[in-house]
Amino acid sequence: MTALSEATPPGHGGRRLFDRVTRVRELGIVLALAALFGVTGAVNPTFLSFGSIRDILLNSAIVAMLAVGQTLVIVTRNVDLSISSIVGLTGFGGALVLADSPAVPIAVVIAGCVALGVVCGAINGLLVGVAKVPALVATLGTLYAFRGIDYAWAGGRQVNAADMPESFLSLGSRSVLGLPLLALVALIVLLAVGWMLRNLRAGRELYAIGSNPDAAVLAGIQVRRRIMTAFMANGALAGLAGVMWAARFGTVDATVATGKELDVIAAVVVGGVAIFGGSGTVFGAALGALLLTGITSALAVLRVDALAQTAINGALLIAAIVLDRVLALRVAAALRRRRYRDAR
């Protein structure tokens, strides 16, 4: 179970602080991040410059937001493979409306994309929550279905930066208080979802469903409704990510975000969210996204040979997970020893 759900045992002041720090599930990933930035920064100090950090935050904003949404689904012991297609569908749809009907206000387009995302999420939710189709199969199906709708809708068309209003494109590159707007949006979503998962009954019930679905039913949790909500929330975030994608890259066709679902799931898993549900936090998932994009950026800055990059990327990913796992085990062992000692 998550460390966050355990109450801090009474103890001496200093040790309590130590406990709290070492028990944070995301410690491993934070250390991995620190190592990545430290090593890369030592080789090439420009990596730690303000502009570079800003770029990395911007790069990870979309994946981080998708990882937050995916966490909601994965903690319930489900998975949503269709998000990349939802991003593609909403991103293309939003760009098309902006290009063809400039009269529609940007806020309406954004809301429309989120709504479209919710509809897609609801379809997933109905299949998984109500029809009881295994999530892996159901969302694999909708992965193709949504992308197919996207293809049919686009018909080979591409929306270019010149077709979209400048005020919309500037959302993708503008900074507020020195931070990229897209990263701020992702941060706000992260804090809000993180708070809800931790403090609201609905949030805790998602963990309960993932820990033991049968027990959740016996405990009177409305499993069907909760799973439905999780998929819909994930769809909404994917819809928002679709608009962000269009604003950021400016060139949008039907293939937008193809294959990104694996990046997102990798980020979630690296962030310490158990793939079989029941534990992990959205903060970890967002850090995982930051780590993955950080690795890609670092490899580009370190002038690593392009042909070796993918392999190194994978190796670093495994290293991060192993580091995280080792730390988690050591902390667990240390805590067990201490509890035993305290009990005597």
Add this chain to the structure above:
Amino acid sequence: MNTRAVASLVGTALLISACGGTTKSDVARQQSSAPSAASSSTANPNAPIKQGLKIAFLPKQVNNPYFTIADRGGSDAGKEFGAEVKEVGPSDANASSQVSYINTLVQQKQDAIVISANDPNAVVPALKQAMDAGIKVVSYDSDSGQDGRHLFINQAGAEDLGRTEVQLLAQQIGSKGKIAILSATPNATNQNTWIDFMKDELKKYPDMELVKVAYGNDDDQKSFTETQGLLRSYPDLKGIISPTTVGIAAAARYLSSSSYKGKVKLTGLGTPNQLRKFVKDGTIDGFELWSPGDLGYLAGYAAAALASGQITGAEGEKFKAGRLGEYTVGAKGEVLLGKPTVFTKDNVDEFDF
């Protein structure tokens, strides 16, 4: 053992049908288009283009804007000479995904197949079957193996493209400074050939230094990150050449919103619609491309000329391609579309593709 025996049988059968093409395939051709007399293997330059030809365009991938434009050029050509032109193809650009489409087109008894091969070798056996069935095969954009088609419509000589891109950038940066290349995938054949010519052309510019070839994998996000990486690791970079439409768009998008805008020059291959904004806001001074619509148009005419018996695909034969004028078949059955067009802010508005 059994399967191996079968495989070798099939192999020999293919060999026989390929080598002995004059006898066996001619019979097949006569059978499939029996009513017309113009199906002999000698070219008749004065033969009129037949009416009602069925021509199928098989791009690497449907839903790819580039091929949408190219194939529209093909159907425009078809309208001019009264043919029925259709576009079919896979939605993913896999090596193997085109084979089943070719087989279907053979069964439908098309007069000509115009294909952009995802993999030069994977499609050859299927295309040979098509040729044996009397179907004329024209490759465009990306060639198939030479024995799997009659003609290849080359959008632009690899040498032309590679050299002119370097010349374009040299003009923009005063032939001096560090430059980088942002390519597609590390094993993309087109791009690698161009890059070889770029390196050769760079020998003429002793003050220009190619510091890195980065690969954006034709992915927005990766191209974006690679551009950032180039600028971070080479702070004194003067210019970037991106010989891929995805890469140049992502690089332009990044440069236009960064402090490097206008200072680091960007050029390469892109479409006017995609880059219009960046040419106007000063991120890009000039870039180049062939006209994909003209490419499809020429491929359409070439297919019709083959199917009508005007040409057979031998070197030196000439055929007319509507508004583009007359073309001559070059060595290895190649027809060259022409020099690439350079787009700048003065002429970019004249193009819509």
